[in-house]
Amino acid sequence: MESIEVVNAARLERLIVCEDMNLSGVCTRVKIGNAPKLKLFGYLEPGKHTLEIGDTVIMPGVEASPSMMLTTVKILSLHVCFGVHKDIKMMPAFLGCFPNVESLHITSAKCDQPTDKLNLKFWEDEAGPIVNVLLRIRVMTFREFRGEQYELSFLRYFFKSTYALNQAVISLANPSFTSRSEDEMISSVVNMRIGNFASEFEVLFYVSTGPEGLSRWTFKRGAKFSDDDPFATVKIIPRPGDQTSQACKCHN
Template sequence: MARGRGMDPQEKEELIERILSYIHNAIPDPPVSVDGDLCILFDADGGGVDRLSRLPDALLGNIVTRLPIKDAARTASLSRRWRPIWRSAPLVLVDAHLLPAGDDEIPDHVERADSNSVAAAVSSILAVHPGPIRCAHLTCCYMNEFPGQVARWLQHLAVKGVEELFLINRPWPLDIMKHMPTTIFSMATLTRLYLGFWRFPDTRGFPRGAAFPYLRELGLCSVIIEPRDIDFILDRSPVLDMLNLEGRMVPLLPLRLVSQSLRCVQIHASKLVSITMVHAPRLERLIISNSLEPKMKIKIGHAPALSMFGYFELGKDVLQVGNTIIKAGTPVTPTTMVASVKILALTVRFGIRNDAKMLPNFLRCFPNLDILHIHSKKTAESTGRLNLKFWYESGAIECIQSHVTMMAFHDFRGERSELSFLKFVVESAQKLEVLVVQFANGCVNSGPEAVAQVKSLFAGKRGAPPPCSLLVLENKLSEGEFWDFERGSDYSNPFALFQCKGGGQFSV
């Protein structure tokens, strides 16, 4: 098919593997690992008595359910005492453990023969084990090639009360994705669901009772889904806490957040035309990383609990607060302020004059910031640099003056516009306690030179200097980054993970 379209099949295969690597890195790890050891300790004076087998069935089941699937099933052959334990213990099925290598890491490429072998093993395990099923982590099969078998998997999972399901397809070609069986909506016990490379079912005409009553975490990875179907999921998931989107979403989605329960939304490497917080009273976090859309509009409507927001790219993305689109020179009034946000992350092209000129007005919309992250984006063009005079003439910025206690400047290159902005912050911020300057990869000749360049920002500081700790780092990554959803869901600060290579942290 690829050759018929004038494409190289090998290049298409490599493209899929590259996209899969991002998805595999993003999704949470399964609850069991092949690296775990099960050690049976014998009493030194007990003559090698097997005390483990004397434990109650409930405790033995607890042990077995934490073993990789091959080891868990093999416990049935230990003795008559152990024979019923595996079948009665909650099942954790990770198909990566069924591959010849049997590693925790999900491979980007799987041979067709290995995929078929894993699929047969999954079918056998799901047919034999009576449930309940704690977790099914299925990521290693070309599921387009046996849709009937996948449908039977989902029937087993639904009947046996699956709690966590990861169903990541390996489509080939990339543009031919099968429809997800509608059985997915009969899994009323689901608490966590991740889908990858599927066409989502058309929810029009679904019965009123179709719902995910216990679903708390949903991940959609390169899924073809209509806006009405996302609306349907949010409406039928009354306790949904976390929504994660990874990869290109087709068609281009206008994402509308209407949910009484959502607290965290993470979007990585996706193409969304807009995100509108229509009614999200509990939403605390909106995290956007590496957006693929040339221009995305974000509208903050009713989101009174929003405390973390980023990365927003000035000059590319559009922010609307209430009925007002924020631009350079837009009058800042109480109706254009988002007073709830405490942590903000922005991407700025300091070499593009009009982008950088938006920064003061943008920051005024977030008057109560405690932590500010600025990512300086490299640009091949330059349309003029802003000096220190510009920042002072632009007027006071409330959050910088009176609230920000920590600021991190990522991918610093030592350019004039970057230095003038940093000096403005150092001289204006009365509450600043920590300043982190992370040099871009390859922009540091020596540690002492980097420290001296940053320390020069404090020379001639107006007024008495606050007690400010300074940390100077070098970025480990040259460009881009993998994102994992656990990074943004642990309710710490996901923007504060500084990637530093050996020797990348310099003493100050």
């Protein structure tokens, strides 16, 4: 798929781009024109997608203007190779285009040959303050976490920057496909300096038992409108009569 262009879609609420649409290695152009009711958007991949809003191609380092923002989108999903410099340089630019996102879902792609040591300073210098990270995002999920330093650097930046976050859900990659044990992956997050985080929030862990890179996406799930967030792998459900305790419902 070389190009996806939303020209005039007055009733479109969900735009789901399946990774199977891009098998040639060529970047797919995703252009959003008129979509005034778009609420859910994903999976955007910095390494495989070129995002264009209106007549502007989103590039690293370009400050987002109102004409470059999709303010109706509340749920955003990204598929990111955190070990590749050119890919993660696109993340601040992408996030800046969705200032009202409340639920951010990230899948970490496997990186066999990281191109750079991407530490916390990189994120603070490159990304700086992003409005939706600071003030809007209430739920964040991070799938296929392997405990790599470049993943931890992003999580540390995110947790230090967010003021509205209520829950962070971290899905550990199947230990059968990683060099770290379940305990090691969990400890790498727990041992962060929590005192430096901007707000208090709950961190939930669960371990994937599926294949490396997760199971294939099904459009049937995305088209089920009774599910308000088909990208969420875990639902946080308040227990009746208890507003403080919560239960998890996992999705395959």
